[in-house]
Amino acid sequence: MNPINIIIVDDHLLFSQALNGLVSNFDEFNVLKVLNNGKEVIDYISNNNQQPEIILMDIQMPIVNGIEATNWLKNNAPDIKVLALSMECDEVTILKMLRAGAKGYLLKDIHPNILRHALKEVYSNGFYYTENVTNTLLNSIQNAAPNNVSLKDRELEFLKLTVSERTYKEIAEVMCLSPKTIENYREALFEKLEVKTRIGLVLYAIKEKIVIL
Template structure:
């Protein structure tokens, strides 16, 4: 049975091209939509798509809002973000909203298919953009995985506060101002937590905080 996909993007030519590509790969395009509002209008409760392939920048209802709506109303529907945005803030926000993967629009067709299959089968995709190590750390809680050991790590109040700020789009300098500490101290928190939690980079810290309930959407 063909896997059912819904495409959400306000660029019609790109969307049609994606539809043709995915149909050639053996997927069924259940429907197309130009934004989140149109997606919601076209959803059929009795025949939901297995995966929504979605842009972020869209009119009326963008990818962030749409992914969050799907997470709350249809958590069984997988979401894969396909965007031109490659900044940390967009990636973190989209993953917080419930996307299982995030790839760029200039990715090769082979990577797109690989991402779709990974999200459908495992719930997440190990991309180069969002390090596979980080995604594995927040999703694959196998008892033998090194990340499992971090679940019992005790954090200080300041470390917890820093993790909450790390999940925002503030710069490290702005985080220092919010916390009333020096930028050097913020750097120390960042480096210490990356080592303590076995995470790499700000995305890794933010996703660990989300996975472990330090922040909620």
């Protein structure tokens, strides 16, 4: 089997070089290129260079950040899978990266074995999310949907809207419901889908193809 080609994108030179050395030591993978920011990714792909299967993408970078670059890839090179690798662990950033098309989200302090496993999973299955993106955000996301889940039309409508950038208050306005009713929908879905956060709802919607990004 030919090695899986990887591009690393990170503006911190020491980290990117260390990551290059780490991934290059994984037998299954080959690092094609180490790039400094999203613009370099766009230029590399646009110039018809050898295409990677996976891009390990930092988020906070100059010129073109990881979210912008991932969104560009989704629209221009959708076969390339983006795996976010960042120090950013706030809910807003994670949601933005997922909406941009990232197939996974890892924090930079993960163990090398988890990184290797994540790369394999993204390549084979199309996505990978750790069970704990952070202690406060993603505490319980299942590998498969809970059995016998039946969602009502309004619950599906609410679930689709959670993937947007709207606040819960704005979702209430779109659905012509009170904030209290929206809160009840949210809590009901938390229980039904066995998740604890909005991130969990978003991941469920993506993984079950209720929302196609």
